[in-house]
Amino acid sequence: MAPLLRLDGVAKSFGQVVVARDLSLSVEPGEALGIVGPNGAGKSSLFAMISGDLRPDGGTVWLDGRDVTGAAPHARTRAGIGRTFQVPRPFGHLTVFENVLVCAHQGAGLRGRQAQAHAMGVLERVGLAELANTPAGRLALLQRKRLEVARAVGTGPRLLLLDEVAGGLTEPEVAELVAVVRELHAGGLGVVWIEHVVHALVKTVGRMICLAGGDVVADGEPLRVLADQRVRELYLGAGPEAGAEEGS
Amino acid sequence: MTISHLLSARAARNVHVVRATRSAKLSAVVLAAAAAVLAALPFLVFSTVTDTLINLFVLIALASMWNLLAGFGGLVSVGQQAYIGIGAYSLVALADLGVQPYLAVPLAALTCAVFALPTSWLAFRLRGDYFAVGTWVIAEVYRLLVVRVDSLGGASGKSLSGLSGIDATLRGALTYWIALALALATIAGCYLLLRGRLGLSLMAVRDEETAAASAGIDVRRAKLLVYLVSAAGCGAAGGVITLSSLSVNPDSIFSVQWSAYMIFIVVIGGIGFIEGPLIGALIFFALQQLLADFGSWYLVLLGVVGIVAALRLPRGLWGLVPGPSLFPIGYLVRRSDGPA
Ligand SMILES: Nc1ncnc2c1ncn2[C@@H]1O[C@H](COP(=O)(O)OP(=O)(O)OP(=O)(O)O)[C@@H](O)[C@H]1O
Ligand SMILES: [Mg+2]
Numbered sequence: 001m002a003p004l005l006r007l008d009g010v011a012k013s014f015g016q017v018v019v020a021r022d023l024s025l026s027v028e029p030g031e032a033l034g035i036v037g038p039n040g041a042g043k044s045s046l047f048a049m050i051s052g053d054l055r056p057d058g059g060t061v062w063l064d065g066r067d068v069t070g071a072a073p074h075a076r077t078r079a080g081i082g083r084t085f086q087v088p089r090p091f092g093h094l095t096v097f098e099n100v101l102v103c104a105h106q107g108a109g110l111r112g113r114q115a116q117a118h119a120m121g122v123l124e125r126v127g128l129a130e131l132a133n134t135p136a137g138r139l140a141l142l143q144r145k146r147l148e149v150a151r152a153v154g155t156g157p158r159l160l161l162l163d164e165v166a167g168g169l170t171e172p173e174v175a176e177l178v179a180v181v182r183e184l185h186a187g188g189l190g191v192v193w194i195e196h197v198v199h200a201l202v203k204t205v206g207r208m209i210c211l212a213g214g215d216v217v218a219d220g221e222p223l224r225v226l227a228d229q230r231v232r233e234l235y236l237g238a239g240p241e242a243g244a245e246e247g248s
Numbered sequence: 249m250t251i252s253h254l255l256s257a258r259a260a261r262n263v264h265v266v267r268a269t270r271s272a273k274l275s276a277v278v279l280a281a282a283a284a285v286l287a288a289l290p291f292l293v294f295s296t297v298t299d300t301l302i303n304l305f306v307l308i309a310l311a312s313m314w315n316l317l318a319g320f321g322g323l324v325s326v327g328q329q330a331y332i333g334i335g336a337y338s339l340v341a342l343a344d345l346g347v348q349p350y351l352a353v354p355l356a357a358l359t360c361a362v363f364a365l366p367t368s369w370l371a372f373r374l375r376g377d378y379f380a381v382g383t384w385v386i387a388e389v390y391r392l393l394v395v396r397v398d399s400l401g402g403a404s405g406k407s408l409s410g411l412s413g414i415d416a417t418l419r420g421a422l423t424y425w426i427a428l429a430l431a432l433a434t435i436a437g438c439y440l441l442l443r444g445r446l447g448l449s450l451m452a453v454r455d456e457e458t459a460a461a462s463a464g465i466d467v468r469r470a471k472l473l474v475y476l477v478s479a480a481g482c483g484a485a486g487g488v489i490t491l492s493s494l495s496v497n498p499d500s501i502f503s504v505q506w507s508a509y510m511i512f513i514v515v516i517g518g519i520g521f522i523e524g525p526l527i528g529a530l531i532f533f534a535l536q537q538l539l540a541d542f543g544s545w546y547l548v549l550l551g552v553v554g555i556v557a558a559l560r561l562p563r564g565l566w567g568l569v570p571g572p573s574l575f576p577i578g579y580l581v582r583r584s585d586g587p588a
Contacts, residue, residue, distance in 0.1 A: 051462060052461075053458060053461070053462070072461070072466075073458075073461035073462055074461045074462075074463075074464050074465055074466050074467065077461070077462055077463065077464040078464050082462075083462055085458075085459065085462075089456045089458060089459035090455075090456065090459070091451065091452045091455035091456050091459065091460070092455050092456070093451060093454075093455050093520070094448070094451055094452060094455065094578075095578065095579065097265075097579055097581050098448060098451075098578065098579055099452075101448065101579065102445075102448045102449055102452045102460075102463050102465070103463040103464060105445045105448065105449070105464075106445075106449055106463055106464035106465045106466075107463055107464030108464075111445070116263070116265045116579070117263070120263045120265075120581065129583065132581040132583075133580060133581055151459070151462075151463060152462075154463075155462075155463060155464050
């Protein structure tokens with residue numbers, strides 16, 4: 001079986017800043033991969049290249065063995081990639097429910113009652129059901145982050161891309177989020193999760209990579225990656241968890 | 249989709265989604281009654297009244313189309329007069345070819361949609377302010393092209409043929425009904441379009457384009473569709489204007505003043521509300537009637553009202569009205585927290 005996601009020699013730089021240097025990576029169906037790395041390492045840019053929002057300078061992106069390098073973002077969503085944005089981008093004049101419903105319609109291809117039930121199910125799962133009728137523009141930051149997760153799941157993805165959705169949450173909230181992601185993963189979803197709150201990752205993912213300067217500097221079992229000398233140095237010797245405050 | 253089934257099975261039991269509230273159904277009845285009364289007016293009042301009302305209906309139609317484009321599609325155009333002009337000239341040209349002018353109105357709308365398609369390839373390359381200015385330039389280009397066609401009357405315009413056989417009173421009444429039908433059709437069309445899945449996508453695109461694409465929305469297609477619909481609506485309005493004036497003049501039909509009117513009406517009434525253009529057009533129309541005697545002061549006063557409204561009422565007059573919408577396009581979730 002072809003990997004769910006495969007990046008092959010992906011390269012991207014903004015002038016002098018290299019965000020991806022000949023980067024290759026693959027995610028198997030149903031795998032959960034964690035990504036850590038210092039600020040500015042190119043993590044979010046990597047997501048943008050997977051989702052189609054950012055065009056790589058070179059290399060190929062494969063989804064299910066299909067070359068999607070030239071595909072538009074909406075086509076990739078329909079093909080099964082659901083992403084969140086690190087800085088939330090809600091549809092401000094739509095209600096929370098409508099924000100997810102439009103994803104159910106356009107991303108998951110659902111209609112009528114089915115779409116509504118799906119959207120509501122997602123909202124209940126991420127804890128936004130109480131706010132279903134609130135205009136998304138009125139949400140506080142943490143609720144906006146939840147809405148990002150709800151929308152990404154709302155598109156009915158097979159690959160879920162989460163970008164720092166745990167930053168700023170309290171411990172019980174992090175635990176709740178971990179439970180949600182674990183449940184989605186258990187349901188067969190492939191997950192790639194960028195996170196500075198490393199303990200949340202460790203509880204969720206089976207594999208971790210560390211990105212820095214556009215390169216994968218470590219790849220493997222989460223605790224081993226975190227123990228890696230280079231990874232520790234990148235986080236100034238304090239371990240990735242210390243970066244959590246600035247990262248959110 | 250296992251995830252979807254997993255999640256929705258849990259929610260479906262105690263969730264109830266409503267679209268139209270009871271008051272909205274009531275307002276639909278009231279609106280239908282108002283439309284019936286308006287339709288009967290040619291039998292009840294002098295033609296001077298119905299002739300002025302044609303202006304109001306045209307303004308409602310134009311403002312609704314601009315509101316659809318800018319208020320729901322996020323495409324702030326100052327060039328919709330391009331389609332008013334093309335619609336008007338299509339009507340004149342079709343009438344010359346022997347098409348009954350009243351029946352030519354929908355054809356004028358269609359012609360505008362056909363012109364709008366290649367125009368969009370150009371206009372959609374521009375964003376924000378550049379899009380606004382670009383659409384204006386495109387309208388000017390269309391005017392310059394039309395003026396060069398001798399068979400369309402060149403710079404002095406052309407009169408409408410094909411209506412001379414009809415009695416003037418009947419002609420006035422027919423034009424009135426067509427104008428009324430146009431106003432009703434644009435409002436109903438906006439409502440139906442926005443209420444559907446496409447409307448929701450459109451509003452998502454307006455609010456956040458990048459996120460809309462990530463939601464699975466074909467952003468370009470959504471924008472194109474609303475642009476074509478708006479062009480067709482403005483084209484039909486251009487046709488009705490010509491039916492009423494019985495001639496077309498390139499400078500006035502392609503005038504940017506139409507855009508100024510549309511923007512004024514929508515800003516006053518409330519951008520992004522289907523009710524906005526209705527309220528705004530009524531106020532604009534009233535101001536026009538009241539201030540017509542003041543000469544150029546009339547324009548100054550309109551300008552002042554417009555600026556005050558834009559600064560003081562960012563959501564327009566309809567934004568001040570509490571309570572439910574007359575045209576509910578949203579979704580209201582009602583949860584009954586019974587046993588799951
Ligand atoms: N559109 C852009 N134009 C120019 N530079 C950019 C652009 N997007 C990102 N960058 C730069 O590329 C680098 C990588 O950015 P990116 O957002 O991918 O980092 P990140 O690993 O997600 O960091 P963080 O942990 O802070 O979110 C940064 O130096 C950023 O300033
Ligand atoms: Mg980032």
